[in-house]
Every structure is written in structure tokens, then in C-alpha cells.
Amino acid sequence: MHFPFPHARPLSVALLLGAGLLAGAAGLTGCGSDDDTSITIYSGRSESLVGPIFEAFTAETGIAVEARYGSSNDMALTLETEGSKTTADVFLSRSPGPTGYLNDLGMLADLDDEVLVEVNTANRSNGGTWVGFAGRARVLVYNIDEVSEDDLPDSVFDLTGPEYAGLVAIPGSNSSFQDWFTVFRLRNGDDIAIAWLDDMVANGSHFYPTNRAIVEAVGRDEVRFGLVNHYYNHQEVAENGDAQRSTNHGFAPGDDGGLMIIATASVLDSSDDKDLANRFLAFLLSDAQQRYLTDSVFEYPLATGVAPASQLPERPADSVGAVDIDDMAAEFKRTIEIIEASGVLDQ
Amino acid sequence: MSENPVAAPSTASDVRSRARTGRPPWDLSVGAVLVAALFALPGGYVLWRALTGGALHLLTERRSLEPLWRTVQLAFLVSASAALLGTALAWLTVRTDLPLRRFWRIVAPLPLVYPSFVGAAAFRSGLTPGGIVHDLAGHLGFDLQLRLHGLFGAWLVLTLFTYPYVYLPVAARLSALPSSLEENARLLGDRPLQVFRRVVVPQASSSIGAGSLLVFLYTVSDFGAVHLMRFETLTQTIYRTRLFDQGRSFALALLLLALALVVVATERTVARRGSRTEVIGDRSSLLIPLGRWKAAAIATCSLVVGLALFAPAVALADWGLFGWFRQRRGLAELRLDWGDVAGATWSTVWVSMVTAVVAIAVVLPVAYLLARHRSRLGGIVNGVVVAGFAIPGLVVAISLIFWTLHASPFEFLIGTMPVLVFAYVVHFGALAVRTAQVAVSSVPRQMNDAARLLGAGRLRRFFTVDLPIMAPGLAAGAGLVMLSTMKELPATLLVSPIGFRTLVVQIWDAYEALYLAEMAILSLVLVAISALLTWFLVVRRSDHLA
Numbered sequence: 001m002h003f004p005f006p007h008a009r010p011l012s013v014a015l016l017l018g019a020g021l022l023a024g025a026a027g028l029t030g031c032g033s034d035d036d037t038s039i040t041i042y043s044g045r046s047e048s049l050v051g052p053i054f055e056a057f058t059a060e061t062g063i064a065v066e067a068r069y070g071s072s073n074d075m076a077l078t079l080e081t082e083g084s085k086t087t088a089d090v091f092l093s094r095s096p097g098p099t100g101y102l103n104d105l106g107m108l109a110d111l112d113d114e115v116l117v118e119v120n121t122a123n124r125s126n127g128g129t130w131v132g133f134a135g136r137a138r139v140l141v142y143n144i145d146e147v148s149e150d151d152l153p154d155s156v157f158d159l160t161g162p163e164y165a166g167l168v169a170i171p172g173s174n175s176s177f178q179d180w181f182t183v184f185r186l187r188n189g190d191d192i193a194i195a196w197l198d199d200m201v202a203n204g205s206h207f208y209p210t211n212r213a214i215v216e217a218v219g220r221d222e223v224r225f226g227l228v229n230h231y232y233n234h235q236e237v238a239e240n241g242d243a244q245r246s247t248n249h250g251f252a253p254g255d256d257g258g259l260m261i262i263a264t265a266s267v268l269d270s271s272d273d274k275d276l277a278n279r280f281l282a283f284l285l286s287d288a289q290q291r292y293l294t295d296s297v298f299e300y301p302l303a304t305g306v307a308p309a310s311q312l313p314e315r316p317a318d319s320v321g322a323v324d325i326d327d328m329a330a331e332f333k334r335t336i337e338i339i340e341a342s343g344v345l346d347q
Numbered sequence: 348m349s350e351n352p353v354a355a356p357s358t359a360s361d362v363r364s365r366a367r368t369g370r371p372p373w374d375l376s377v378g379a380v381l382v383a384a385l386f387a388l389p390g391g392y393v394l395w396r397a398l399t400g401g402a403l404h405l406l407t408e409r410r411s412l413e414p415l416w417r418t419v420q421l422a423f424l425v426s427a428s429a430a431l432l433g434t435a436l437a438w439l440t441v442r443t444d445l446p447l448r449r450f451w452r453i454v455a456p457l458p459l460v461y462p463s464f465v466g467a468a469a470f471r472s473g474l475t476p477g478g479i480v481h482d483l484a485g486h487l488g489f490d491l492q493l494r495l496h497g498l499f500g501a502w503l504v505l506t507l508f509t510y511p512y513v514y515l516p517v518a519a520r521l522s523a524l525p526s527s528l529e530e531n532a533r534l535l536g537d538r539p540l541q542v543f544r545r546v547v548v549p550q551a552s553s554s555i556g557a558g559s560l561l562v563f564l565y566t567v568s569d570f571g572a573v574h575l576m577r578f579e580t581l582t583q584t585i586y587r588t589r590l591f592d593q594g595r596s597f598a599l600a601l602l603l604l605a606l607a608l609v610v611v612a613t614e615r616t617v618a619r620r621g622s623r624t625e626v627i628g629d630r631s632s633l634l635i636p637l638g639r640w641k642a643a644a645i646a647t648c649s650l651v652v653g654l655a656l657f658a659p660a661v662a663l664a665d666w667g668l669f670g671w672f673r674q675r676r677g678l679a680e681l682r683l684d685w686g687d688v689a690g691a692t693w694s695t696v697w698v699s700m701v702t703a704v705v706a707i708a709v710v711l712p713v714a715y716l717l718a719r720h721r722s723r724l725g726g727i728v729n730g731v732v733v734a735g736f737a738i739p740g741l742v743v744a745i746s747l748i749f750w751t752l753h754a755s756p757f758e759f760l761i762g763t764m765p766v767l768v769f770a771y772v773v774h775f776g777a778l779a780v781r782t783a784q785v786a787v788s789s790v791p792r793q794m795n796d797a798a799r800l801l802g803a804g805r806l807r808r809f810f811t812v813d814l815p816i817m818a819p820g821l822a823a824g825a826g827l828v829m830l831s832t833m834k835e836l837p838a839t840l841l842v843s844p845i846g847f848r849t850l851v852v853q854i855w856d857a858y859e860a861l862y863l864a865e866m867a868i869l870s871l872v873l874v875a876i877s878a879l880l881t882w883f884l885v886v887r888r889s890d891h892l893a
Contacts, residue, residue: 046856046859046860047856048682048857048859048860048862049860066845066846067845067846068840068841068845069840069852070837070841073589073590074589074741074837074840074841076590077589077590077745078744078745078841081745081748081749081752082752083752083753085752085753085761087762097591101591173583173587207577208577209574209575209577212861216472232861235860235861236861239861239862239863329590329591329592332591332592333588333591333592336587336588336591336592340410345579346579
């Protein structure tokens with residue numbers, strides 16, 4: 001047997017190097033960030049979408065923005081766990097659910113009136129703790145090669161009919177769908193909402209985990225119709241051009257299928273920089289940033305007086321924010337339970 | 348240590364009889380208990396939230412038991428197939444005269460590095476109608492009739508992305524074992540497949556078991572692949588209820604943890620029954636000639652690596668090139684800042700290397716305890732450390748935020764690198780435990796004793812005797828930790844210093860914004876960097892003793 005002579009040096013060097021790096025990193029990042037000229041934003045919208053807004057804000061005001069990104073639910077969960085010790089000043093959410101959840105915990109501050117007046121009452125909280133800053137319409141996406149426009153339904157209730165049997169995709173576990181279904185349920189009552197979902201299941205509707213998976217599947221005619229947010233199709237078209245074989249159909253005005261899901265902005269009650277945070281919200285609602293959100297991100301602007309980009313379908317009459325939800329967590333829990341009980345997730 | 352330091356030349360049975368002594372020294376016990384206490388933080392949080400969440404009664408309901416059953420089904424299937432693939436590839440690339448061995452040894456572990464949401468997305472879009480792999484196969488005359496979803500889709504994707512958990516430790520084990528048995532079997536007329544079954548598998552069984560266990564735990568904690576494949580496992584329900592129904596979410600997480608503990612304990616019992624002391628290899632090991640099996644061996648390697656590494660890479664390159672041509676034709680700019688990419692690459696490299704080194708250092712006391720002493724403490728510590736791998740990354744992150752801010756003197760550390768590295772180590776330390784344990788037991792005690800007799804202190808013995816012998820095994824464990832850290836997403840998002848971006852954070856951002864070309868290019872950068880690091884740190888290292 002050979003005596004394996006020491007190769008110890010490389011590994012011990014690696015050990016030392018590792019320890020050095022670690023110490024250096026600790027030193028580098030130990031400095032605090034909570035001074036007068038910066039705000040911290042927890043963002044449930046991705047950096048590609050809102051990063052340019054943060055940069056513009058810093059350029060215009062000199063206030064630095066420190067941003068943590070993640071899904072809205074994860075950001076809300078993190079904020080709840082951090083509690084009053086959070087360094088976050090602003091929370092941006094894809095939908096009102098997570099924001100309302102934090103509101104129920106008493107973690108959100110009252111917003112300045114100058115911010116609130118920018119947004120129509122239908123698109124902000126009654127208590128004045130959050131505003132909507134961009135909207136996404138719930139629509140029916142369909143394959144343009146296989147479906148003629150005459151066959152498109154006016155109402156989401158039509159989709160339970162035999163002509164749609166086995167043809168419709170539902171993103172049952174998706175949070176936008178849950179937002180929509182919660183409002184659908186509160187407007188129509190549980191009996192009607194549950195009956196609709198059960199009928200959809202009985203009609204052979206298919207389950208997909210995300211809006212995007214549905215738009216992709218409809219594009220390649222894996223499934224013919226899907227209940228989704230409108231902007232995924234615009235993004236797919238921007239990415240794929242004519243090769244994307246799907247388009248959106250808006251339900252008739254006032255129909256329950258066509259609610260608007262709004263992205264929301266709020267200020268944490270524990271923030272030491274509420275003035276700066278409110279200034280950021282006002283900036284988010286300024287004409288220039290609202291134009292950016294509709295022209296580049298294809299969403300509906302929510303500040304009064306800004307028109308949607310021309311290629312968007314007509315703006316739905318009602319939005320999720322319009323329904324006042326007392327106990328957000330309880331209602332969403334019930335929604336999740338109803339969706340599970342319907343069996344749609346096994347389709 | 349009570350044996351006679353001037354021992355006679357060892358025989359296998361001699362070494363075995365002295366391999367494990369009873370009571371461990373007190374400092375080793377204390378060290379191992381401290382490590383276990385740190386690793387228990389996420390599990391402890393889950394337990395506390397589950398007990399106080401008031402939803403434990405849900406665990407016996409159909410809607411909890413069904414996802415549990417699906418989870419168990421998937422995890423067993425994936426473990427079995429990954430064990431088979433990983434062992435076969437390890438033997439072929441380490442022990443046979445397979446052509447291009449170096450090449451295979453670099454690429455074989457790499458599928459591990461695809462973040463599961465990227466891998467599954469690439470797979471789905473590449474292999475379904477309209478995807479590049481599907482169409483290429485069509486040109487070659489194959490009609491791929493793959494319906495990638497449900498149990499089959501999840502099983503396929505997870506098997507292909509997790510077999511390296513078996514491959515790496517088994518390859519390290521085989522390169523440290525003497526090949527004389529295999530050579531004898533060859534001389535006595537066994538064909539390669541018989542050698543594989545009758546000699547290789549029994550010799551490497553402890554590493555195969557350890558690797559399969561990691562595959563099992565990875566599968567039960569995975570979210571990305573099962574989500575995209577529409578297969579409702581426990582993690583799916585945990586994620587769906589994580590905000591609005593936390594009692595149930597944590598109750599199910601506890602169920603996941605209990606499942607993991609049962610499996611870890613079972614594996615340990617089985618592994619102990621068949622435990623063998625290791626003998627370090629002689630360097631002059633011969634390669635088994637494959638003879639007429641060579642073509643089949645090449646085909647196997649090509650198929651596995653082709654499907655697991657190159658098929659997703661081709662789908663990604665397809666997206667990436669599409670974006671690049673689009674830019675060339677002046678249609679749309681690629682939304683990539685190469686300075687940012689370089690910064691994220693550097694962050695990815697150093698944080699994963701630091702994590703790997705720290706993880707090895709942290710699990711070494713546990714490995715010594717497990718390898719050198721038979722004690723109940725060892726079983727408990729092993730269970731705590733290894734089961735941590737089954738806790739989803741999001742839960743690890745949230746629990747560490749809680750402990751750091753609300754129940755420790757380290758509140759000031761929140762949002763700094765040490766907490767992030769700590770989160771990675773707690774999540775991925777399990778990956779290094781068993782390879783480290785095997786490495787420790789490959790150190791012949793009498794060599795250590797001889798060094799002591801010659802007056803070497805404990806620390807010096809560790810660095811000059813133990814560490815060089817353990818290096819290949821430790822490097823394999825470090826490689827697993829490093830590759831896993833490079834693709835970790837939820838903890839990176841939630842507990843990193845604000846503004847810290849790794850490649851996978853950028854990949855996720857591009858994916859969310861539907862910038863597929865950018866996502867693809869970033870993913871390919873990640874794969875390329877992993878290939879380089881695997882070459883430098885894992886393959887070359889284990890060659891030292893091969």
C-alpha cells in the first residue's frame with residue numbers, strides 16, 4: 001500500500017481563502033442602509049418590470065432605492081415574519097390579496113391624501129392603506145387558427161356549456177385566479193360560484209399551474225381556450241411575433257369573467273421614512289410612470305387621466321379592489337378550499 | 348483511543364474490528380451536538396408552527412394523505428432510477444476503458460445545476476411539438492410521443508436532474524477502492540455487466556444508499572419540477588397555502604419532515620447493517636476493458652447525458668440564439684447588461700465556494716462521530732442534519748429570518764452574507780455528510796496512530812494524515828454542496844443582502860418577465876461556470892488518488 005503523501009496544501013489554502021472571503025463579505029455588507037436618502041422596497045413585481053421605475057425615481061429625486069424581489073406571497077410572508085423589525089418601507093404586490101393580508105395584521109400605514117386622490121376609489125382600499133398602480137384584465141385567451149370570433153362567449157358562465165366541453169384551461173392554483181375567484185364568489189354568493197366551478201370540472205376543463213403555461217398551451221393548440229390575465233399574451237406576441245397563435249377575448253362589459261386584478265402599493269407602518277415612501281408612491285402614479293407601465297408592460301394605468309395603450313382590450317368595468325374584503329386571510333383560505341374540493345387541480 | 352499504536356500490518360477484518368469504538372471523546376460530542384442544534388433550527392420552527400397552528404387534525408384527511416401518497420410514490424421511483432443511472436455512469440467513467448473518460452466525468456454531474464424550474468421548462472418546450480428537440484427527432488425519423496406531465500413527466504425530469512447525487516459519491520468511492528476484486532472477477536471470466544452487479548454494487552452500496560437518500564429528500568422538497576409537470580405533491584399544497592392558511596401549510600411541512608426522518612433512519616439502519624471499513628486504493632488500478640460492450644456503454648452515457656444535460660441546453664440555446672438573431676436584425680435588443688452578468692457570475696462562484704468549504708468544515712465533526720464511534724448520539728445528529736435537506740428552501744429561509752430577528756443575539760446580522768451562507772449550509776450540509784463519513788472511515792487508524800507515535804499533535808495529524816486521504820471524498824461532497832448552492836433560489840431571494848444577485852436570481856427575473864432569450868443565455872452561463880468549477884475542484888481532485 002502506498003502512503004499517499006500530503007496534498008494538504010491546496011485544501012488548507014482553500015479553507016483559509018474561504019474564511020477570508022467570508023470575513024470580508026461580512027465587513028462589506030455590515031453597513032446599514034437606513035439613512036435619510038434611501039428607501040427599501042419589497043417588490044412582488046419582477047426587476048425587469050419595475051427596476052426602470054426605481055432608477056427613474058432615484059435619478060429624479062436623489063433618493064436611492066434598495067429592492068428585494070420575490071413572489072408577492074413570499075414577500076408578504078417575509079414581512080409578516082420580520083414584523084416591526086423589517087427594514088422595508090414600501091411593499092409592491094402583484095395583487096390585492098397579500099397586501100390585504102398584511103393590512104389585516106395591522107402592518108400597513110395610512111397613505112397621504114395626495115397619493116390616494118390619484119386613484120379612483122374603486123382601485124384603492126377603503127381604509128386608505130393601499131392604492132392600485134396597474135391593472136390586469138381577466139380574459140379568455142383562444143387559439144386563432146381553431147376558433148372563429150363568432151364562437152366566442154359573452155359570459156364566463158357560457159363556458160360550462162357543451163360546446164366548450166374539454167376545451168378550456170383553468171389556472172386553479174394560481175394566485176390571480178384565486179383573487180378573481182374570491183371576488184366572483186363574494187359577488188355571486190358561494191352557491192353560484194361553487195356550482196360554476198363544479199360545472200367547469202364536469203365539463204372536462206383542464207388544469208394548468210400558471211397563466212403563462214395556459215397561453216403557451218393555447219398557442220400550440222394543446223388546449224383551445226384559457227382563463228388568464230391579459231398581458232401574458234401581449235408578452236408572448238412581443239416575444240414571438242406572428243408565430244404566437246393565440247389572442248385575448250374580453251367578456252361582455254359587466255360580466256363577472258372580466259374583472260380587473262390590480263397590482264398594489266403600500267407603505268409599512270414600521271417605516272421610519274414614510275414621507276419618502278409616499279413620495280415614491282406618488283411618483284409611481286405620475287403620468288410618465290403610468291405611461292411606461294401601459295406602453296411597455298401592457299398593463300392598465302390606474303392613475304386618473306392616463307389612457308391605456310391602444311392595443312389593450314377595453315378596460316373591465318370592475319376590479320378586485322372594488323369589493324371590500326373584511327377578513328382577507330379567511331376568504332382566501334375558503335377560496336383555496338373550494339378550489340381543492342372541486343377537483344379542478346386533478347384535471 | 349485504546350489500541351496498540353504499533354499494530355501489525357492490517358487485514359480487512361483487523362481494520363473492521365477496530366473501526367468503531369464506543370464512547371466518543373467529549374469535545375467531538377459537544378461539537379456534533381452544536382452542529383445538530385444549528386441544523387435543527389428550520390425543523391424546530393416547523394414543529395413549533397405546526398403545533399401552535401391548530402391544523403394538525405387535517406393530517407389524517409384525504410386531502411393531506413393523497414398528496415403524501417403521491418409524494419412517496421414519486422420519491423421512491425425517482426430514487427430507484429437515479430440510483431441505477433448514477434451507479435452505472437460512475438462505474439463506466441471511473442473503472443472502465445470508456446473512451447473520453449475525462450469528458451464524461453466533467454459532464455456527468457452537470458445536470459444537477461439546472462434550477463428545476465429552468466430544466467423542466469426547457470424540457471417541456473424542447474420535447475413537445477414545436478420544440479427543437481422534438482422537431483430534430485422528427486427529421487431523423489423518430490416521432491416523439493411524449494406527453495410530459497403528471498407522474499411520468501415529474502419522474503423523468505427529476506431522475507435526469509438528480510442522478511448526480513448518486514453519481515458523485517459513487518464515483519468518489521470507486522476511485523478510492525482497490526480494483527483488485529474487479530480484476531479478479533474479470534480474470535475468472537465475468538462479463539462487464541456481471542462484474543458490475545456482483546462486485547461493484549456491493550462495494551459501493553453504502554455510497555449508492557447515501558446518494559439515493561439525497562435523491563429521495565430532494566424529490567420530496569422539490570417545487571419547480573412538480574409544479575410545471577402538474578403533479579400535486581406535498582410541497583405544492585405547502586406552497587399554495589403558505590400565506591393564507593399557514594396552520595395547514597406548516598402541518599403539511601411537519602408531515603414532510605416526519606417522512607424524511609423515517610427514511611433517513613431507515614437508510615441508516617440498512618447502511619449500518621452492511622457497513623464496511625474502507626481501505627484506501629492503490630494508485631495502479633487497472634481499467635476494466637469493455638470489449639464488445641463498448642458501444643453499448645457509449646450509447647448509455649450518451650443517452651443519459653444527452654437527455655439530462657444537452658437536450659435542455661439545446662432548447663436553451665435555441666431560445667438564446669433566437670434572441671441574438673433578433674438583436675442582429677435590429678428587431679429587439681437583448682435585455683442583458685454584460686457587466687451585471689459578470690457581477691452575478693462572480694457572486695455565484697464565490698458564494699457557492701465559500702458555502703461548500705464552510706459546509707464541509709461544519710459536517711466534519713458529525714462525520715467523525717458517525718464513522719469512528721457507535722453511539723446513539725450519532726444517529727440523532729445524522730437524522731437532524733440530513734433531514735434538513737427535505738425542508739423546502741422557502742421554509743428554511745423564513746425560519747432563519749424568524750430565529751435571527753426574534754430569538755437570537757444576532758439580529759444585526761439580518762440581511763448580511765453570513766446569514767445567507769448559514770442558510771445555504773443548513774439546507775445543503777446534508778449533501779456532504781455521508782461522503783464526509785465515508786472519507787473519514789477511509790483513513791486507516793494505524794496510520795494516524797503511527798503519526799501520533801512519531802509525536803505529531805492532533806491538529807497536525809488532521810492536516811497531514813487525515814485530510815489528504817479524505818480529500819477526494821470531501822471534494823465530492825463539496826461539489827454537491829457547491830452545485831446545489833449555485834442554483835438555490837428562495838433563500839437567495841429572501842435572506843441575501845439587498846442587491847446581492849446570483850445568476851439564478853437573474854434567470855428567475857428573466858423567466859418571470861418572459862424574457863426567454865435572456866433566461867436561456869444566463870442559464871447557459873450558469874452551466875458553463877459549473878462545468879469549469881466541477882473540472883477544477885471535483886474531477887481533478889479525485890484524480891489525485893485515482
